[in-house]
Amino acid sequence: MAVLAVQHIRRMRGGAQGQLMLGADGHVYVVKFQNNPQHMRVLANEFLASRLAAAAGLTAPEAALVEVSSWLVENTPELEIDLGRTRVRCQAGLQFGSRFVGGLMPGQVVDYLPEEQMAEVRNLGEFAGILALDKWTGNANGRQAVFARRQRERRYRAVFIDYGYCFHAGEWRFEDLPLRGVYYRNDVYREIRGWESFEPWLTRLETMAAETVWAAASEIPPEWYGGDLSDMEALVEKLLARRSRIRELIEGFGRSDRGPFPKWVGMGKNVEEEGWKEDRWGTNMGRVN
Numbered sequence: 001m002a003v004l005a006v007q008h009i010r011r012m013r014g015g016a017q018g019q020l021m022l023g024a025d026g027h028v029y030v031v032k033f034q035n036n037p038q039h040m041r042v043l044a045n046e047f048l049a050s051r052l053a054a055a056a057g058l059t060a061p062e063a064a065l066v067e068v069s070s071w072l073v074e075n076t077p078e079l080e081i082d083l084g085r086t087r088v089r090c091q092a093g094l095q096f097g098s099r100f101v102g103g104l105m106p107g108q109v110v111d112y113l114p115e116e117q118m119a120e121v122r123n124l125g126e127f128a129g130i131l132a133l134d135k136w137t138g139n140a141n142g143r144q145a146v147f148a149r150r151q152r153e154r155r156y157r158a159v160f161i162d163y164g165y166c167f168h169a170g171e172w173r174f175e176d177l178p179l180r181g182v183y184y185r186n187d188v189y190r191e192i193r194g195w196e197s198f199e200p201w202l203t204r205l206e207t208m209a210a211e212t213v214w215a216a217a218s219e220i221p222p223e224w225y226g227g228d229l230s231d232m233e234a235l236v237e238k239l240l241a242r243r244s245r246i247r248e249l250i251e252g253f254g255r256s257d258r259g260p261f262p263k264w265v266g267m268g269k270n271v272e273e274e275g276w277k278e279d280r281w282g283t284n285m286g287r288v289n
Contacts, residue, residue, distance in 0.1 A: 005029070017033075034091045038170070049167075073090055098161065128198045130160045136242055190262060
């Protein structure tokens with residue numbers, strides 16, 4: 001069932017121009033609207049990829065359908081989309097909602113950690129798992145993550161956000177390039193020593209039941225992809241067929257000039273490489289949940 005949005009909180013950064021909103025269930029959501037500037041299908045992408053990540057046991061925000069009423073849009077001036085030369089009102093109806101990481105507690109969520117703290121992230125190994133998911137789903141953007149901790153905790157955990165450019169955003173095709181869908185910092189991959197470093201997530205993705213993928217796709221409102229069920233069916237069929245290619249796609253990244261796996265004997269150059277910068281790989285560090 002959809003969660004009813006009851007209050008607007010603030011606008012979020014990012015190309016989809018999401019809005020932070022309070023749901024009637026008491027939780028806070030980053031809401032992306034059907035008429036966002038990127039593409040209507042990014043809502044479907046977010047929902048499907050988020051559900052697949054959760055099914056694989058990866059740390060991702062809970063995905064939800066969020067109902068935004070016409071009354072709330074009409075009575076909230078901030079609910080608008082900036083199209084450059086013009087602005088339009090956010091579209092009422094069913095939108096995609098991602099549970100806001102950390103809630104509204106200040107100082108518990110960051111989008112950057114220095115190297116020494118990054119090495120202590122509780123679930124650093126999951127960067128291997130999310131890499132497998134991003135390669136499987138053809139994420140055309142850089143991998144985004146934020147880091148959260150509870151009060152009185154010292155160590156952070158990574159939470160993987162923003163799946164809108166999986167399946168190549170609105171195009172629903174797969175363009176497999178080595179540096180697509182990867183995190184901008186090599187240090188998250190430094191301890192990968194072989195295929196065992198990708199477990200248990202890789203096996204869960206490769207053996208994920210077709211029924212699990214179809215069930216996630218069936219929950220997506222048809223208006224998020226133009227109502228053409230054949231397009232959704234074709235996407236799921238391609239996705240299921242790609243399960244056997246995940247390792248090949250990871251190897252493509254591993255053998256790239258970036259040298260992300262220095263401790264994996266036989267993969268790439270097997271050397272430590274430092275200084276990979278954000279702008280070189282076309283990703284950004286901003287929180288775009």
